[in-house]
Amino acid sequence: MSHPAPSWALVRRSERLADAPVVRRGTDWWLVSASGSVPASDPVFTDELDRFATDLAAADRVVAEIRAQSKAEARQ
Structure with missing residues (x-):
């Protein structure tokens, strides 16, 4: 399925890769x-870009795990 060209006005900050002016739509x-x-x-x-996006997602997961672990330890 082809995705339409993104319009700057319609690109949410969360869609951009690390606040860079680059967006993935589907596989493009x-x-x-x-x-x-x-x-x-x-x-x-x-x-x-694919490698960077994969590494960034992995880093986000690790940070989320560390935060969850810290919260769990603080409750003990």
């Missing part, structure tokens, strides 16, 4: 700005 990466959006088509660049 888009560079977004106030003047428009452009699909990111360079496979080396998009592979790096």
